[in-house]
Amino acid sequence: MAARGLYRAAAWPAVQTEAGNGPDARGLRVLRGWMQPLLWRERWKLLAVLALSLLAVAAGLAQPLLTKALIDEGVLARDAGAIVRSGAAMVALALAALGIGLACRRLHVLASMRILHGLKEALFAHLLALSPAFHAQARQGDLMARLEGDLGEVQRFAIDSMLTALNAVLTLVGTVLVLGLLNGELMLMLAVLVALNALLSALIRPRLEALSRRARQAGVEVSSFLVERLGAVKHIQAHVAEAREGEQLAALHAALRRESLRLQLLGQLGGGLPTLLVSLGVIGIFVAGSLAMLRGEAVTLGLLVAFASCVQRASAPVQTLTGLVLAWQRAKVAMERITDLTARQPDVAPRPGGAGLDGLRGEIELRDLRFTWPGSARPALEALSCRIPAGSRVLLRGPSGCGKSTLVDLLHRHFDPDQGRVLLDGTDLRTLDRDALRRRVAVVAQEAALFGGTLEANLRYGRPEATREAVERAAEAAGVTEFLPQLPQGLDSVVGPRGATLSGGQRQRVALARALLMNPAVLVIDEGTSALDEALELRTLRRIGALLPGCTRIVVSHRSTHEGEFDQVIELPGPAVEQRS
Numbered sequence: 192m193a194a195r196g197l198y199r200a201a202a203w204p205a206v207q208t209e210a211g212n213g214p215d216a217r218g219l220r221v222l223r224g225w226m227q228p229l230l231w232r233e234r235w236k237l238l239a240v241l242a243l244s245l246l247a248v249a250a251g252l253a254q255p256l257l258t259k260a261l262i263d264e265g266v267l268a269r270d271a272g273a274i275v276r277s278g279a280a281m282v283a284l285a286l287a288a289l290g291i292g293l294a295c296r297r298l299h300v301l302a303s304m305r306i307l308h309g310l311k312e313a314l315f316a317h318l319l320a321l322s323p324a325f326h327a328q329a330r331q332g333d334l335m336a337r338l339e340g341d342l343g344e345v346q347r348f349a350i351d352s353m354l355t356a357l358n359a360v361l362t363l364v365g366t367v368l369v370l371g372l373l374n375g376e377l378m379l380m381l382a383v384l385v386a387l388n389a390l391l392s393a394l395i396r397p398r399l400e401a402l403s404r405r406a407r408q409a410g411v412e413v414s415s416f417l418v419e420r421l422g423a424v425k426h427i428q429a430h431v432a433e434a435r436e437g438e439q440l441a442a443l444h445a446a447l448r449r450e451s452l453r454l455q456l457l458g459q460l461g462g463g464l465p466t467l468l469v470s471l472g473v474i475g476i477f478v479a480g481s482l483a484m485l486r487g488e489a490v491t492l493g494l495l496v497a498f499a500s501c502v503q504r505a506s507a508p509v510q511t512l513t514g515l516v517l518a519w520q521r522a523k524v525a526m527e528r529i530t531d532l533t534a535r536q537p538d539v540a541p542r543p544g545g546a547g548l549d550g551l552r553g554e555i556e557l558r559d560l561r562f563t564w565p566g567s568a569r570p571a572l573e574a575l576s577c578r579i580p581a582g583s584r585v586l587l588r589g590p591s592g593c594g595k596s597t598l599v600d601l602l603h604r605h606f607d608p609d610q611g612r613v614l615l616d617g618t619d620l621r622t623l624d625r626d627a628l629r630r631r632v633a634v635v636a637q638e639a640a641l642f643g644g645t646l647e648a649n650l651r652y653g654r655p656e657a658t659r660e661a662v663e664r665a666a667e668a669a670g671v672t673e674f675l676p677q678l679p680q681g682l683d684s685v686v687g688p689r690g691a692t693l694s695g696g697q698r699q700r701v702a703l704a705r706a707l708l709m710n711p712a713v714l715v716i717d718e719g720t721s722a723l724d725e726a727l728e729l730r731t732l733r734r735i736g737a738l739l740p741g742c743t744r745i746v747v748s749h750r751s752t753h754e755g756e757f758d759q760v761i762e763l764p765g766p767a768v769e770q771r772s
């Protein structure tokens with residue numbers, strides 16, 4: 192159990208999931224903003240589903256009336272013609288109901304999936320806009336669960352459950368009307384059943400909500416665990432931790448089973464009691480009706496059978512509506528988890544159409560810069576000032592954790608400084624179009640992020656429209672060409688998920704070539720050549736210089752072997768900045 196505690200300690204601080212304060216108001220507004228155009232786009236399909244549902248309800252309601260006619264006017268009156276006519280009408284209605292059901296289902300599934308996919312695409316785009324600080328804390332399994340499970344829950348409730356509920360209400364109202372036509376007094380029994388059901392639901396609801404939330408969280412713990420551990424199989428093997436990981440999963444599963452069982456049992460109780468009430472109702476109708484027949488009151492056998500059939504018909508919508516209570520509790524928890532995401536905003540404003548970057552020279556100036564990571568007690572960078580002339584080559588170094596990568600994040604505008612300014616050609620980064628900035632300032636990180644696909648597709652990631660010649664030039668400069676003969680199909684070779692079939696140094700060279708292909712005015716290599724041997728690193732630095740002679744190059748490195756290759760060394764020892772030219 193201690194290990195499980197360790198796992199939980201790393202959890203992403205969800206805003207409201209545990210607290211259960213209800214969906215975030217701001218997040219709800221964002222979600223509504225996504226939902227409305229999707230609903231509007233599907234309006235005709237949804238209206239057709241509604242109309243077909245009405246038809247299906249009407250077809251269903253006619254059945255008990257035909258049953259009554261069959262018994263009273265056919266069987267009891269010994270009229271064979273009436274029996275055949277009623278039977279034929281019942282078959283025709285059943286066939287019509289099947290056809291209507293199929294048409295309705297088709298439209299419903301189409302509209303429903305398009306809305307769900309639209310929502311998922313919007314949430315995916317939203318997640319891509321959130322800052323790396325958020326993603327550094329978010330657990331991938333949790334995000335996946337929100338994208339795959341919670342969003343579906345919200346959509347199912349908003350669209351599917353609403354349509355089902357409408358259908359159930361229409362059936363119930365129609366049944367009550369038909370019952371009223373048949374016998375007003377017996378109808379009261381159904382009204383009592385419905386009222387009792389409503390009372391039961393109200394009693395169970397709060398408990399269901401709490402259990403729903405706990406079961407969801409237990410499920411998220413399992414998926415987060417799996418995503419994290421499956422991404423680190425080699426390390427688990429290296430530490431001979433397979434058995435321990437298995438035990439952790441078993442412990443998480445036990446917790447999930449416990450919570451799910453409680454939820455299912457309460458849900459079953461909530462769903463089973465209406466069935467019991469309906470059975471009691473049918474028995475009551477037969478007993479009361481039979482006694483009335485014995486007393487010689489105007490109650491026929493056909494009426495009793497039609498009535499019992501009506502009550503049974505009413506049981507389905509009553510159960511559906513009770514089930515909706517359970518669905519609502521699940522949807523509410525899912526909504527909290529989704530709005531917890533949609534309420535979050537990117538850390539920097541993108542400023543599309545901000546100051547342009549035509550003719551960028553690549554001069555960088557840092558003025559009294561300070562930056563503190565959210566939740567951190569002390570600044571990662573403080574009182575940092577320096578100037579990097581356009582086209583110069585700079586080595587940025589300093590002890591581990593002194594803020595080098597933080598500075599690179601500020602240059603790429605993943606964050607804005609708390610104080611001070613970052614100027615590019617004399618213009619504050621905050622006033623520039625963020626996307627244009629990222630096209631002209633390329634960053635190569637130590638961890639090369641490749642995607643499954645061909646090597647060429649990976650090279651073109653930042654500039655898909657580049658010519659083949661440009662791709663080859665960038666590949667040559669970054670040293671990719673050197674290892675191409677080792678690959679089965681050269682640039683067309685598939686590199687596996689996350690570039691797993693390449694070595695660490697090969698992946699870094701691909702990432703470097705990708706950055707060179709963007710033809711940047713500023714190139715930042717944040718330990719992006721750390722996996723290359725020193726001779727290859729030197730060759731690569733020189734080839735980059737030949738390919739992009741006017742480009743400002745900032746290399747973050749712990750090595751000092753190639754110091755002579757740089758015009759300037761910037762040391763980041765801590766708050767004070769030392770500059771040497």
Ligand SMILES: Nc1ncnc2c1ncn2[C@@H]1O[C@H](COP(=O)(O)OP(=O)(O)OP(=O)(O)O)[C@@H](O)[C@H]1O
Pocket residue numbers: 323324327564565567571589590591592593594595596597598
């Ligand atoms: N996402 C983050 N959230 C909170 N704090 C962070 C985050 N990333 C870095 N830090 C903190 O900021 C400080 C500077 O980290 P940074 O990664 O910039 O150092 P660095 O000089 O690049 O280190 P290294 O040479 O080891 O790569 C560290 O104290 C680190 O703990």
